[in-house]
Amino acid sequence: MKINVSSCVYNPDKVTYDQPVSIASPLLKENSRDLNCKDLIAYPPFINSHDHLISNWHPKASESQPYKNVNLWVEGMKATPSFMERNKVWINDGSFDLTIGTAPLIIKLGIFKNMFSGCAVVQDHIRKQKPEYYQGNPITILEDYTQCHSVSMGNWWGGKTAVEEWYDAHGKMPFVIHLAEGTDDAARTCFPKVVRMNLLQPNTLLIHAIALNKTDLKRCADEGTSICWCPESNLFLIGETLDIYTCMELGANVVIGTDSPMSGSINMLAELKFAHEHFPDIPMNEMFRMITTNAAKALFLPEGTATLGKDNQDILLIKKYSDYPFDNLLKLNINDIQFFMHKGIPVCGESSFLDHFEIDRDNYYFFDTNSEHRFAFGRPDKVIAQIDDLLGYHKDFPFLPF
């Protein structure tokens, strides 16, 4: 099926104008005809390289920031109203098995946050979960990874030591670890430790890396180690963030993560706006590279992920507010995503698109916003109803469109 769009972003370096883009899905009706969407821009879906799905709660859980290092926040957050409100739905029993009890409700909330902001893949930083955790979701939770919580706190939420976890990745999947999330000596001494453990490797993804200096960042770039930038979370909790301009100058593979909304932005669209406001000299196609091809490289995703080509099964069609598609990203809210398809399944958007697909309507939630009729795959309405039941009142989340 061909869709005539205003422009089509194939990758950070290739944009076509007034050319059709093709989509493919086993669910497409046989008689489907070309669609005219001249007010829309086509993009590959985004990748969120750092989130904690179990912490998808709102508002931010902090009252005495900025902190010298994140370990102080991890303790301090437990007394905040946001943390205590989430406790009404799910209490951390220390097992970190997020497939049991009420944990899946908050995990799904996090999945929907990512889905509604156009992310097809999310790296959920947590100890490895049971296989079912990674199956049957509207978007992909990266399953093939190894991890350690952090250099400073070790794998307190479960898993082996950092070195053992890195070894288990066999260089074929990312090894993810928080690093240097702070500005004090405790944060600064993390980098030499990583070097000594021989973890500065092409399959290592360092999260935050706030305290790294230019020499440290050059070593990361030289070794091919990827770095995940979470500007809103960093500037909120710590008051500093990664030296992003130096990273770009050195050619380091930088990706972007929202972190959870208990410390970071409400979603990837907000993260892009925040990053641009604070770092306006980063060209927007470079920012787009960080949430697409750089992320696909860092997370060892299959060839072709995060780019468009022929017969796309993964695609975003988004309202056009700017002629330059990369600047357009700065104008967006969740309701501007008119169509999002992942693995050939329409996952959210404006309902008229579903006329072209054979779908089971019971799997979808339909709702109205701003005079538009919209759909969402995976029944987020049921998840919210269960959360409301546990809370005893209705709670609105800014990352949901209803």
Ligand SMILES: [Zn+2]
């Ligand atoms: Zn994190």
